[in-house]
Amino acid sequence: MKMIRFDDLQLFARTAALGSFSTAAREADLLPGQVAAAIARLERELDLRLFVRTTRSLRLTAEGAVYLPYAHDVLAALREGRARVQGEDAELAGTLKVAAPSDLGRNVLLPWLTAFRRAHPRLQLHLQLSDQVTDVFRDPVDIAFRLGRFDDASYVALSLLPDNRRVLVASPGYVQAHGAPHSMDALKDHACLLYQLGGRTHDRWNFEHDGRRSVVVVRGALLCDDADVVRRWAVAGEGIAYKSWLDVGDDVRAGRLQVLLDGSGEPLPLNLVCPHRKQFSPAVRQLHGFLGERLAPLLEGLPIAR
Template identity: 65%
Template sequence: MIRIDDLALFVRTAALGSFSNAAREVDLLPGQVAAAIKRLERELDIRLFARSTRSLRLTAEGEQYLPTARSVLDTLKEGREKLRRESAELQGTLQVAMPSDLGRNVLLGWMTEFRRLHPALNLRLFVSDQVVNLFRDPVDVAIRSGVIEDANYIALPLAPWNRRVLVASPDYLARKGRPMESEDLLRHDCLQYILNGRVYDKWPVGGRVFTVSGPLMTDDADLVRRWAVSGEGIAYKSWVDVREDVLAGRLELLLSDYAGEPAPVNLVYPHRKQFSPAVQQLHSMLKSCFAELEQGLPELL
C-alpha cells in the first residue's frame, strides 16, 4: 500500500533535486527520505530516480509518474480544505438532554438562538429530570447540574461556580415567617423532589445535613420552583434555576450566611471522539451565556 507521506517526499525530492534538501524541509534524515523513496518504488515496481554519488535525477518512469503523484496530493489537500469549510457550517443532528427546570427556563432560549446561528443543524432536545445513559440512550451530549461522579464520562464546565440556595416567596415568608437559623428549616414546609426513585429530603446547609419535610413532593424540578414562586414552601434550588425569580423579587434568598452545596453545570459526553464541531461550538456558546448568570450571586449571598 502506497503511503501518502512517501508520495509527498517523492514530489518534494523531485522538486528539490536531492534527498538531503527534501529531508531538511520536513526535519528528517536523508536516509529516511531515501527509505521512503525505496518503499514507493517497491510498491510501484518501477525506478523513480537514477542515483549516483553526485547527482539525483528522475527516470523516464519517474517523470511519467510525477504528475499523477501531484494530482493525488492536490486531491487530498482539496478534500481536507472542503471538510474545514463544511465544518464551519454545522450540519446533521445534535441530540441534547437537559434537566426540566434548567431546560425550560434557562437553556431553551439559548438553544433556539444556537439553532438560528446554524440553520443547517437539526436540534433534538430531551427535557427530563431522569438521568440519561449516554452510552445507551439516543443522546449525543447532556447538560447536567451537580458534581459528575461517573469517571466514564467527559465533563466540560459551563458554570463551575454554581451552587444551591434556599429560596421562598415573599407571600410564604409573610404567612410562615422567615427562618433565621438552619435548624428553623425543620419547622417549615420544604418542597421536595424525587430523582431516579430517591427522595431528596436531606439538605446540606452550613456544614450540616437537615432532613426536611413538607406536604408537596414531585419528580419534576420545575414544579418545585413553581410551587416556591406561588408561596407553597421553601425550595433548595440551583442558583441558575432561580436567579431570574430572585432578581425579579418573586423569590427571596434565605440563610445566605450558610453556603449551599456546589451544583456545577457541565456539558457531558461519553467519548472524546464525539467532541464534534457542533459540540465544540455549543460548549463555547453556553459557557459564555452561563458566565452572565454568575453576575448577582456574589452580591446577594
C-alpha cells in the same frame, strides 16, 4: 474477510446499549428484522456470535463483549476523522442530540439552543428534556447538560458554570407569614417543598457552610417529580425550596423569591458531558462556546459562599 459495513457496526453498538432489536430499530427508523439481518451479517463477517437471543432477552456473548469497545473506537475514529477533515470553521450539518434537565432546559436553555440551531441552518437539533439523569452511554445523545459534581472517571466534561450552587429560597409572602429560618436545623419547623426523582424523595438537603458539610432532614406536604413545579410552589408562597441558582435567579432578581440563610448551599456546577472526548464534535465545541458567553451573566446576584 469482506468489508464490514459502517451501518451494521452502528446498529451493533446501539443494540448492545439498548438490549433490544426492536428498540434499536425504532431509533434507526428500521424494521426489527432489518436490524437482526444487519447483526447476522456482521456475525458472518466476523465469524463469531455477538448476541445470545432468547424469547425474552438479548445479551452480548463473551466474544461480543470483547468486540464492543473496538466497535466504539472505530465509530469514534470515523466521526473524529470527518470532523478533522471538515475543520472547526466548516458549516455545521447533521444531527446534534442534546439532553438537558427539564427545568433548566425549558426555562433557561431553550431560546439559546433554538438560536444556535437557527445560526446553523444545515444542523438538526434533537432536544430531550427530562428530570431523569441521562445515561450518556445508553441513551442516543451526543451530549448532556449535567448539574452537580460527579466522580465517575469514565465521563469527560466541558465546564460551563463551575460556580453555580443550590440556594434556599421562599417568597416574601411566605417569610412574612411564617418567618425565615435562622439556622439550617430550623428548616425542620418549616414547610419544605420536596422533589422526587426516580421514586426517591429528596428530603435530605446537603449544605456547605463555613467550609463544613451538613445534612438536614426536611419535610413538607407538597411533593412533585417536576422540578419546575417546586419552583412555582415557592413563588406562590407554599414553602421553602432548595434549588439551583440557575432555576431561581430570575425570580430572586424580580423579587418573587428571596434567598435565605446567606445562600449557603452546596456547589452545583453545570457541565456538558459525554462518554468520550472524541464525541466533542465541532458542533458540540461551538455550542459550548456559544452558551458559555451567555450563561455567565446568570450568576449575577448569587450570594458569595462563605
